Amino acid sequence: ADLTTQFLDLPVKNPVMNAAGVWCSVASQLEALAESAAGAMVTKSCTLQPRDGNPEPRYRVLDGDKPFGSINSMGLPNEGFAYYLRYAQRHDYEEKPLFVSLSGLTLDDNLTMIDSLKDAVTPAILEVNLSCPNVPGKSQIGYDFESMDTLLAEVSSGYQRPFGVKLPPYFDMAHFDEAAEILNRYPLVAFVTCINSIGNALVIDLASETTLIKPKDGFGGLGGDYVLPTALANVNAFYRRCPNKTIIGCGGIKSGREAFMHILAGATLVQIGTSLYEEGPGIFQRVLDELSAIMDEKGYATTEEFRGKLKTL
Numbered sequence: 001a002d003l004t005t006q007f008l009d010l011p012v013k014n015p016v017m018n019a020a021g022v023w024c025s026v027a028s029q030l031e032a033l034a035e036s037a038a039g040a041m042v043t044k045s046c047t048l049q050p051r052d053g054n055p056e057p058r059y060r061v062l063d064g065d066k067p068f069g070s071i072n073s074m075g076l077p078n079e080g081f082a083y084y085l086r087y088a089q090r091h092d093y094e095e096k097p098l099f100v101s102l103s104g105l106t107l108d109d110n111l112t113m114i115d116s117l118k119d120a121v122t123p124a125i126l127e128v129n130l131s132c133p134n135v136p137g138k139s140q141i142g143y144d145f146e147s148m149d150t151l152l153a154e155v156s157s158g159y160q161r162p163f164g165v166k167l168p169p170y171f172d173m174a175h176f177d178e179a180a181e182i183l184n185r186y187p188l189v190a191f192v193t194c195i196n197s198i199g200n201a202l203v204i205d206l207a208s209e210t211t212l213i214k215p216k217d218g219f220g221g222l223g224g225d226y227v228l229p230t231a232l233a234n235v236n237a238f239y240r241r242c243p244n245k246t247i248i249g250c251g252g253i254k255s256g257r258e259a260f261m262h263i264l265a266g267a268t269l270v271q272i273g274t275s276l277y278e279e280g281p282g283i284f285q286r287v288l289d290e291l292s293a294i295m296d297e298k299g300y301a302t303t304e305e306f307r308g309k310l311k312t313l
């Protein structure tokens with residue numbers, strides 16, 4: 001099958017990329033993504049200043065029994081905005097698009113970073129993270145509709161170019177409606193990435209009767225198989241409610257099957273997190289081959305032919 005995809009006005013070799021935060025914190029990882037089969041890539045969400053993040057253990061893969069997944073409370077460790085801006089200025093955009101993810105600790109920090117990104121005049125695509133669940137004392141902007149509205153207004157007037165947002169999962173129709181109503185008031189919000197990890201889950205080790213991770217009494221963001229149905233719901237909910245925006249799907253993708261489901265639900269690109277963390281950048285070619293085989297089997301030549309075509313009963 002032909003996996004080439006149009007994202008906004010950009011031709012992309014294929015719809016598969018990494019999820020922000022996974023395999024994208026330092027130059028060596030970014031270079032590995034650039035050399036991988038991924039059709040696009042995104043940098044680790046960054047703050048204005050470098051951050052160490054939370055104490056370890058702060059990431060655990062859950063693969064002892066089914067389902068496969070992960071829990072993390074990294075706490076936004078990153079090299080600082082200037083580091084990722086430097087990478088964005090030396091990235092080969094002919095090879096593949098680069099997204100830059102920002103997660104400022106304050107609105108001012110976000111606006112300062114956006115100003116520099118705008119003046120740097122790089123083709124990098126801005127993904128504003130509204131959903132980091134792991135900074136102690138910081139709640140997720142995506143769950144505070146008023147501050148989300150304010151941030152989108154400020155970023156729109158500051159950046160004055162199309163950008164996107166990374167949303168937390170929502171679990172109520174009224175929340176899908178309210179979030180979409182806000183997003184639709186900002187035409188510069190060109191894309192919406194659903195979902196970030198399901199925040200503040202708790203995984204317990206039976207033998208030791210202890211939490212698996214250290215920060216926040218063991219509460220952390222859930223990824224992997226656990227979140228696929230919620231991810232698909234959020235992709236489809238915003239696909240239905242935001243007809244003028246592009247949806248990027250993220251959550252529970254570990255093979256061509258889940259990638260196909262995300263596209264069927266309305267996603268244009270799909271992001272891989274937990275499975276990339278565990279398998280490494282070789283996963284992209286595997287998922288692409290699996291997706292292509294499923295499309296061939298079903299008789300779809302391009303992703304365009306089935307994107308958003310989920311049937312209801």
Ligand SMILES: O=C(O)c1[nH]c(=O)[nH]c(=O)c1I
Nearest residue numbers: 073074075076132134197221
């Ligand atoms: O703890 C993190 O660094 C983190 N972890 C996540 O699961 N999602 C996020 O957006 C972030 I910024």
